[in-house]
Amino acid sequence: MVSELINANLVSMRRKSVEIELNPAMWTTFSHHIRDIKDPEHPYSLEELKVITEDAIEVDDQRSHMVTFTPKVEHCSMATVIGLYLRVKLMRSLPSRYKVDIRVAPGTHATEVAVNKQLDDKVRVTAALENPNLVDM
Amino acid sequence: MNFVDDSVELREVQKLEGHTDRVWGLAWNPATGSAGIPAVLASCSGDKTVRIWQQNPSNGPFQCTAVLEETHTRTVRSCAWSPSGKLLATASFDATTAIWEHSGGDFECVSTLEGHENEVKSVSWNASGSLLATCGRDKSVWIWEVLPGNEFECVSVLQGHAQDVKMVQWHPTVDVLFSCSYDNTVKVWAEDGDSDDWHCVQTLGESNNGHSSTVWALSFNATGDKMVTSSDDLTIKIWGADIIRMQSGGIFAPLPAIMIEQFFQYIGQVFTSEYDREGVIASGAADDAVRLFVESEESKIDGPTYNLLTRKEKAHDMDINSVQWNSA
Numbered sequence: 112m113v114s115e116l117i118n119a120n121l122v123s124m125r126r127k128s129v130e131i132e133l134n135p136a137m138w139t140t141f142s143h144h145i146r147d148i149k150d151p152e153h154p155y156s157l158e159e160l161k162v163i164t165e166d167a168i169e170v171d172d173q174r175s176h177m178v179t180f181t182p183k184v185e186h187c188s189m190a191t192v193i194g195l196y197l198r199v200k201l202m203r204s205l206p207s208r209y210k211v212d213i214r215v216a217p218g219t220h221a222t223e224v225a226v227n228k229q230l231d232d233k234v235r236v237t238a239a240l241e242n243p244n245l246v247d248m
Numbered sequence: 249m250n251f252v253d254d255s256v257e258l259r260e261v262q263k264l265e266g267h268t269d270r271v272w273g274l275a276w277n278p279a280t281g282s283a284g285i286p287a288v289l290a291s292c293s294g295d296k297t298v299r300i301w302q303q304n305p306s307n308g309p310f311q312c313t314a315v316l317e318e319t320h321t322r323t324v325r326s327c328a329w330s331p332s333g334k335l336l337a338t339a340s341f342d343a344t345t346a347i348w349e350h351s352g353g354d355f356e357c358v359s360t361l362e363g364h365e366n367e368v369k370s371v372s373w374n375a376s377g378s379l380l381a382t383c384g385r386d387k388s389v390w391i392w393e394v395l396p397g398n399e400f401e402c403v404s405v406l407q408g409h410a411q412d413v414k415m416v417q418w419h420p421t422v423d424v425l426f427s428c429s430y431d432n433t434v435k436v437w438a439e440d441g442d443s444d445d446w447h448c449v450q451t452l453g454e455s456n457n458g459h460s461s462t463v464w465a466l467s468f469n470a471t472g473d474k475m476v477t478s479s480d481d482l483t484i485k486i487w488g489a490d491i492i493r494m495q496s497g498g499i500f501a502p503l504p505a506i507m508i509e510q511f512f513q514y515i516g517q518v519f520t521s522e523y524d525r526e527g528v529i530a531s532g533a534a535d536d537a538v539r540l541f542v543e544s545e546e547s548k549i550d551g552p553t554y555n556l557l558t559r560k561e562k563a564h565d566m567d568i569n570s571v572q573w574n575s576a
Contacts, residue, residue, distance in 0.1 A: 210516075210534070210566075231480070231517075232430065232462065233534075233567070234325070235412065237270075237294065238341050238367050238385070241322055 190220055194230040195239055202240075258538060258560040264301055266312050269294030273326040274572045279333025281574055288313075289574075290336055292324035298338050298348075300355065319346050319357050326370045326415075331377040335398075339368040345382050347398060358398040363390060363405070372425075374418040379403075381425050383413035389427050389437065391446055404446040406437055415465050420472040424449075428463035434477055452477075452487070459485065462517075469523040470575075476529050478518035484531055484541075486554065516567070524573035528557065532568025537561045 194213045201211050213230050215223045229235055273292045281287035286303040289310065293299070298316040303309070322341035329336050336348040336355070345368055347359040365386040372381045380392040380400065389406040411430035418425055425437040425446075436450040452458045461480035468475050475487040516534025523529055529541040540557040 228430075228461070232412075233517075234369070234414075235385070235430075237323065241341065 190215055190222075190226045191229055194226065195236065198230075198236055199240060256540070256558045258540070258558060258563070260563075262309055264289075264291070264299075264310055264312070266299055266315075267291065267293040267295050267297070269323075270569065272323065272569050274570045275327045275329050275336075276572055276574045277329045277333045277336075278331060278575075279329075287574060288333075290327045290329065292327040292338055294323045296320050296322060296324060296340075298324055298327055298336070300350075313353060314350075314355050316348060316355050316357075319360075320344070322367075325368065328371050328373055330373050330394075331375060335377075337371040337373065337380060339371040339382060339384075341367040343368060343384070345371050345380075347400065349398065359400055361390075361392060361400055361402075363402060364388070369413060370415040370417075372416045372418050374423050374425075375420055376423075379418070379423065381416040381418060381427075383416045383427055385412045387411060387413060387429075389413055389416055389425070389435075391425065391437075403444075406446055406448070408435055408448045408451075409433070414463065417466050417468070420468050420470065422472065426466055426475070428466050428477060430462045432459050432461055432463060432479075432481075434458065434463055434466060457485070459483065464517065464519045465521055467522040467529075469527050470525050474523070474527075476521045476523060476531075478521040478531055478533075480517045482516075482518065484518055484521050484529070486529075486552075519568060520570045522571050522573055525575045528573075529554070530571040530573060532563070532571045534567045536564055536566060536568065538563040538568055538571060 194215070197213050198211070201213075214227050215230075217223065220226060271291050271293050275290045277288035277290070279285070281303075284306060286306045287310075288303075289301045291299050291301065296317065297320075299312050300314040300316070301310040302313045304311050304313075316336075316338070320338065320340040320342050324338050324340045326339040327336060334349060335358075336350075338346045338348065340346070343362070343364045343366055345361040345364075346357050347361070348355045349358045350356075361380075361382065364382065364384040366384060368382050368384040370383050373379070374381075378394055380394060381389060382392070383389045387407065387409045389409070390402055391404040391406070392400045393403045395401055406427075409427065409429040409431050413427050413429045416425060416427045423439065426434060427437065428434045432453060434452040435448050436452075437446050438449045439446050454460055459477065459479040459481050463477050463479045466475055466477045473489055475489060476484055477487065478484045516536075518531055518533045521529055521531035527543060531539045531541070533539075538560045540559075541554045542557045544553045544555050
């Protein structure tokens with residue numbers, strides 16, 4: 112029983128970043144990379160559509176970062192694809208030493224657990240990013 | 249349970265550079281590394297190639313002696329040498345498994361196994377080299393028979409996993425196949441004595457003390473009575489198997505794998521773990537560290553326990569994808 116409690120705590124520690132008050136410089140770094148990603152279904156950028164908001168960026172001091180995004184429709188089937196687009200953009204912009212976790216914001220998507228698991232599986236993400244359509248983005 | 253023995257440490261002896269993308273898998277050629285034969289290592293990468301490295305001279309640095317390229321059209325995820333060391337199998341996201349043979353210093357692709365619907369994730373030879381297994385994102389496990397003249401024939405396509413199958417591994421002494429998956433389970437597959445049909449004889453899931461998230465890898469100790477599994481749930485688990493029961497009778501008895509111990513130090517997904525010949529377990533994870541575990545010398549009433557022997561932080565600048573002991 113004790114072992115199960117320890118495991119649960121470790122999982123939540125990994126998921127939650129230490130919350131630091133975002134200073135203007137940090138926000139600039141991330142928002143610069145994220146705001147020009149287009150939602151595949153609309154001409155506006157993801158930030159303009161409030162899919163990603165300033166609050167959604169959590170930064171911790173160990174060079175691993177959490178980006179959460181809010182799909183605008185609860186059953187949005189594009190959630191995984193949006194997550195992958197974010198991954199592509201951030202991969203190209205950030206030094207490789209940054210580990211980025213991309214998640215659907217809690218409580219915003221019907222299949223949140225399934226989407227997050229897929230976005231967390233780096234082999235699946237790598238294989239999906241080899242799709243030439245995504246690379247063109 | 250955990251203590252770090254300060255006298256044991258991991259020291260990097262060489263960094264092999266050449267690949268232009270992530271290195272996903274490694275395999276030591278089992279016919280090399282002893283009796284004066286220089287050790288040979290294969291590595292496979294997101295750059296779509298496989299590189300062969302050889303120690304030259306026998307106790308000197310490793311050099312790249314061959315690049316296997318222009319065959320796979322996507323990431324090569326996994327590679328495995330046949331037990332004789334004469335053939336190398338490479339599994340790729342391009343949905344094929346290539347078989348390479350070397351003569352002299354050159355490698356030639358002598359066969360291409362097709363059939364998986366999408367990315368092939370892993371390939372494994374059985375102990376005698378008569379069978380090959382592959383698995384992939386299409387949720388299936390394929391068993392191939394090795395025929396003369398570098399011919400391969402599919403003898404079974406095993407469905408049963410509910411998701412992407414990450415790895416397949418044959419038991420070291422018995423022709424029983426193990427697979428682990430994104431569906432959080434490990435499955436055990438054996439041949440029915442009467443009908444020569446392969447089927448799933450056991451599933452290790454959460455109800456048997458199994459993992460609660462993707463199982464990335466599994467490995468056996470030399471005698472095959474212990475197995476280690478590593479998972480996205482931040483644990484590695486040690487399982488015990490009763491070999492006698494596995495082999496007894498005409499009817500296959502399910503492998504009674506019982507979870508012995510699990511570890512919690514991980515803060516990132518555990519992608520790989522492997523037993524060495526003496527029972528030391530090495531693991532690599534998304535926290536960029538390599539850890540070694542060893543069974544405790546103190547005997548306990550409930551069963552064996554394990555200690556952390558050493559931890560190498562920042563063994564690499566990024567995630568550890570594979571650890572492989574040279575057992576020569």
